[in-house]
Amino acid sequence: MGKLLLEDISIAYGGERVLQDCSFSVEKGEFVSIVGPSGCGKSSLLSVIAGTLAAESGSVWLDGKRVCGISTDVTLMPQDDLLLPWLTVLDNVCLYGKIHGGLQKLRADAMKNLQTFGLSGYETRYPQELSGGMRQRAAFLRSALCPSDLLLLDEPFASLDVITREEMQDWLLHLRQRLGRTVLLVTHDIDEAMYLSDRVLVLAGRPAKIRAEFIVKEETRNRSWLMEQTQQKRDIYAALKGELE
Ligand SMILES: Nc1ncnc2c1ncn2[C@@H]1O[C@H](COP(=O)(O)OP(=O)(O)O)[C@@H](O)[C@H]1O
Numbered sequence: 001m002g003k004l005l006l007e008d009i010s011i012a013y014g015g016e017r018v019l020q021d022c023s024f025s026v027e028k029g030e031f032v033s034i035v036g037p038s039g040c041g042k043s044s045l046l047s048v049i050a051g052t053l054a055a056e057s058g059s060v061w062l063d064g065k066r067v068c069g070i071s072t073d074v075t076l077m078p079q080d081d082l083l084l085p086w087l088t089v090l091d092n093v094c095l096y097g098k099i100h101g102g103l104q105k106l107r108a109d110a111m112k113n114l115q116t117f118g119l120s121g122y123e124t125r126y127p128q129e130l131s132g133g134m135r136q137r138a139a140f141l142r143s144a145l146c147p148s149d150l151l152l153l154d155e156p157f158a159s160l161d162v163i164t165r166e167e168m169q170d171w172l173l174h175l176r177q178r179l180g181r182t183v184l185l186v187t188h189d190i191d192e193a194m195y196l197s198d199r200v201l202v203l204a205g206r207p208a209k210i211r212a213e214f215i216v217k218e219e220t221r222n223r224s225w226l227m228e229q230t231q232q233k234r235d236i237y238a239a240l241k242g243e244l245e
C-alpha cells in the first residue's frame with residue numbers, strides 16, 4: 001500500500017454532493033498535483049485527508065491505517081498563509097513547538113533553515129513587514145518543520161504575482177529534493193502542476209470526479225520544456241473541460 005490511499009471518497013454539503021467516488025494513491029516520496037477549477041472541491045478533499053472534514057462516504061488510508069478524525073501525521077498548508085500578525089517570523093514558524101512541545105529543538109531547526117527559506121535576518125520581523133513571497137516561505141517553513149512526512153499544499157502560490165509565483169515554484173522544486181517529503185498539491189494552474197509534479201490528476205465536473213491522470217517525466221521538468229508542452233497541456237485542459245472521458 002502507498003503512503004496515502006483514497007477509496008471512493010464522496011463529499012457533500014447540506015445534501016449537495018460536490019465530489020464523487022474519488023480514488024487515488026500517492027507513493028512515499030512522490031509529488032502529486034490535483035488540478036481543478038475553483039469550487040470543484042479541492043480544499044474540501046484536502047480537509048478530508050487531514051481529518052478535519054468528514055466525507056459522506058469512502059475512506060482515507062495513511063501508511064496503511066485508516067484516517068479517523070484529525071491526523072497529526074499530515075501537515076496541511078492552507079490557502080491563506082495564516083501567519084499570526086502578533087508573532088514574529090520565528091515565533092510563527094515555531095508555532096507547532098509552542099502547541100505540541102519541543103520548542104527549543106524546533107527553534108534550532110528553524111534557525112538552521114532560515115537561509116534556505118530566504119528568511120535569514122527576518123526572524124524578529126512581523127508578518128506584515130514581509131513581501132507576499134516571504135510570507136509564503138515562512139508558512140512553508142512552518143509546515144516543513146512539522147514532523148509528519150505528508151505535506152498537503154492548498155494553492156500555495158495562488159495569491160502571488162506571476163514573477164514571484166514562478167520564483168516560488170523554482171524554489172519549491174529545488175526544496176523538494178532536500179525535504180524528501182510526500183507532497184499532494186492542489187492548484188488550478190496547469191503549468192504549476194506540470195512543472196512541480198511526478199503525476200497530475202485532473203478533478204472536474206459537478207459533482208467533481210477524477211477525470212484523467214498524467215505522468216510528468218522528471219528529466220523534462222524545466223521551464224523551456226514546459227513552454228513546449230502544448231499537447232500535454234491541451235490534454236489536461238481538455239480533461240478539465242470534460243472533453244476526455
Ligand atoms: N463549509 C461549506 N458549506 C457549504 N458549502 C461549502 C463549504 N465549503 C465548501 N463548500 C462548497 O463546496 C464546493 C467546493 O468547495 P472547495 O472545496 O472550497 O473548492 P475548491 O477548493 O476547489 O475551490 C464549492 O461549491 C463550495 O461553495
Ligand SMILES: [Mg+2]
Pocket residue numbers: 042043044079154155
Ligand atoms: Mg480551495
